[in-house]
Structures are given as structure tokens and as C-alpha cells.
Amino acid sequence: MAAGDSSHFLDLLKMAGKGNEPQERGQARVRRFQASALNGRMICVPGGMRTPSVSAAMRNSLRGHCELRMTAVGTASKIRGAGRLMEPQWFRVYQAVKTAILVGELQAGSKVPPEFDLSEEYGVSRNTVRRAYLALSQEGLIRSVNGRGSFVMQRGMTYEVDATSRFRDVLDRQGVHSAVRLLESEYTEADEEIARILKVEPGHPLLRATDLILGDEVPFILTVRHIRADLIEDLEQKLKEANSLTLVARREGLGQLRRVSTTVEARLPTEREASLLQSPINAPVLLVYSAGGVDNGILLECQRAVMNSQRIRLSFQSEAR
Template structure:
């Protein structure tokens, strides 16, 4: 005999998979389902935990649980930006700056950007959201000596690509990308609102401006339950 929570879990999962509950919509409150199925709220909570661990729903404190967006494909090339992918699919994109501070380049970052250790950088941690759902957590190290007031300008425009153009640095192009997968840290799990036992895609990349200088390097942790990566061959 199947446990009561599993019966609730299967019913909600089926409703999501057949499209009765659409991405971004709120799933019924625990009280409503406990009444509908004649079970305790703890039983419903157990079913929702299993759905969350599968990446089918996400719980937001004080607001309830929502059906997750799934299956967005990010086609990566030299100039592609994930926010454009969201916008093209009718998902309202936004960037939230988690923290921003000037730091000296350590040896690892200095080597990546071809700088001397101690070179001034702006380290910016941001979340990229679609319809208020966090998709990507990025930590970027950007040369702080090439743009006056870089921190302020990033907060105003949310786009390093636009800043580079306005400052006469030209087009910012991605010149290297490496991808790995691992379990998220506790902080990544909390910020991305993803299960701690579901892998994230970790993407390391560098960006170069028209004069050949590397402007930034970044590490992005992507919710693998929401994003698929596609790499296009040059010249296609």
C-alpha cells in the first residue's frame, strides 16, 4: 500500500507534467490539498518536499510554492546573453546584485586575465532571474581600471556589454568557456532556490574587448533543472 504523501505527490506531479499547472503558477496551499485528500498538512508538506527535490516546484517563504520553469535552452556563442534567451521566450528577466566590492586580483584571477597580482578588480555577485525565478548565480571579476565609476554604472544599467560600448571599448565577446557539473554549495542552493542534491552546471568564461584586452572572467552556477546549454559551431 502506497504512503499517503506519495498519492498527493503523484497527483500534483501529473498535473504539472500534463500542463494543468503551468510554469510560474502557484500550486494549491497545503491546507487545500489536506482537505481535498483527507490527509494532514505534514503529509502534503512531505509530498511538496519530494516535488521540490525533483525540481518541479519551488517554495518561497511567506508566498507558497510555485511550478518551476523548465527546459530553456541557452545557445552559447561569442556574444550571446542569457537574459536575451529569457526575453525572447516571453520570460521577464532581471538581475539582482547580491554583493559588489573592489578587490585586488589574486594569483589565480591575475593569471586568467593576464594581469599582475594585486591589480584592481570589481568583484560582482549577481542573480539572473526570469519571472522572479533564479536561474543563474554569477561571480564576475572585472577590470576596474578601464571604466571610471564601474560599480555605479553596473548598478544603473545591469549590463557590462552596454557599458563597454558606451565607454568606447567596443564589443564584449566571450573567448573561452568551460563547463562542469557538481552539487551546489549551501549558499548556491539557497540563492538559486534549488535542491542541495541536484547538480548545478558551473560555467567558467572570459570576455575580451575590441583592443584584445580581457575585461572580465566569471564563474556561473546554473540551475541544471531549468537550463540546457547548446554550443554553436563558429560560422554556422
């Protein structure tokens, strides 16, 4: 998003909102601004004011007729464009940055302008810009890294699911640093449902582990895993050290951990899930239920993965026969 384009857009909005219009016989004066796109230039009538070379995204944002009505004391009360009330300041900043991302002016991985720069450019407070960035983050468009700023997120990362695939490998192949954050772990016993899935008796000893899978500190997947504790001695500690059940199974001589079943459904997230995944509460998440076994045919684990559907696409691969 070119800085010049944003400033031209801002100049129009600032002029529209300055007010201090004198009263005229107790009636509010009405000034009309007509914006049109002509050969890459925005022309605002009246006043002969011209702003050259705005981007296509900005031209689309201003295309059409906007009627600015002034109150008796000269403050702008509403902008009518397609019958809409004037949008909040944070929403205008949000919409401008979102448009720049969607049309490719801001590429995935690039840094978005600092809060201070946008607050100066748009004539708003840093809290207003921060509110716009929060909305963009909740939509999965940007991510904030403490001490580094905010960056455009890669959207629609494809996870090709097969018997041995891991989402962390997908992240690593695309140059995104992957990590697993262990949120909770405790030894427990299998209830009837888990026992049925793992083909053990109810009450069988298990380790329940809740993990958050991240890429460049951005949460992608929240998993709850039930792992047979009788097959690996001191499982909880070994899992904490290795951060990978696949690696632990291999080290313990159980062989390759393979996915043997997968079921996918969708629903709205719980408040906790939305918070941990930094996902909008009204945006569906993917629920992926799976079971994994080792080389001797024993089922080692079953898990429920809650995936941010705005950041992950699933693609299922069939093994060659």
C-alpha cells in the same frame, strides 16, 4: 489534473485508512482491495465501489494489487504494493501533482491548486501540502510567488551560448521577466589565477561582483565575476545602475563585450549554492567558466557561473566562418 480524478483517488485512500475495524478473536482482520483499470474506470473489490473516468495518470498510480492490513485496533498499518511501506501523506500529494505535471495535465506556467484546496481534497493539513510543494520546488517543477501562489516551471530551458549571447535575453524571448540581483560587490586585487586568465599582473585592481540571475523571481544562475576596475571609472556604481556589464562597456566606449572562452564542468552544489538556486543539494549543478573581452582585444572580465541543471540546458553555437 482534473479535480474529479484526484477526488476519486482520494476516496479510495480515505476508505482504506479509516479503520475502526472490530477485533475478531484478538486477531487482526485482513481486508484486501484489488484495483484494476477497465475501460477508463477504476473498480474496487470488494464492496462494489466504482469511481468512473479517472485519468490515465491516476490509473497508472493505482494499477496492480494493494493489500491493506489492519491492526488489532483497526488502524491501517501498511499498504503493500510492490513490497513498499505506506508512503507519507505529503509524498502522496507530491507524487500526484508531479505526475500531473510530467504527463502534461498541468502545463508550464499554469497555477497549481492552492494549498487549502489540496488539503481539503486529500484530507490532510495545509502543512502537509506545503511540504509536498517544497519538494516540488526543490526539484524545479514549481515556483512559489508571494501573494500569487505556485506555478508550474518550464523545465529544460535551452541557453544557446555564443560570443554575444546572454541568458537574460533567452528568458525575455520566452516571455519570462528577467532580473539581476546583486548579492555582493567589492574592490579587490587579482590573485595569480585570475591574473593569468585576464592577462594582467597579480595585484591588478578588480571589482568582484556576485549576482543572481532570476526569471519571474525564480533563480537560474549564480555568478561570481572579476572585472578590471582600471578600465571603467566608478565601475561599481555604474554596474549597480545598469545591471549589465555589456551595457556599461558599450556606454564607456569599449564596444561589444564578447565571450572569448568557455569551460563547463559539473559537481554537486555547496549548501549556499543550493539555497540561493533553490536546487536539491544532491542534484548536480553546471559550472561555466568564461572570459569576456571588448573590441580592442583587452579581456575585461572572467566569471564563474553556477547553473541549476534542472532548469537550463546548454547549447554551444559556432560562428559562421
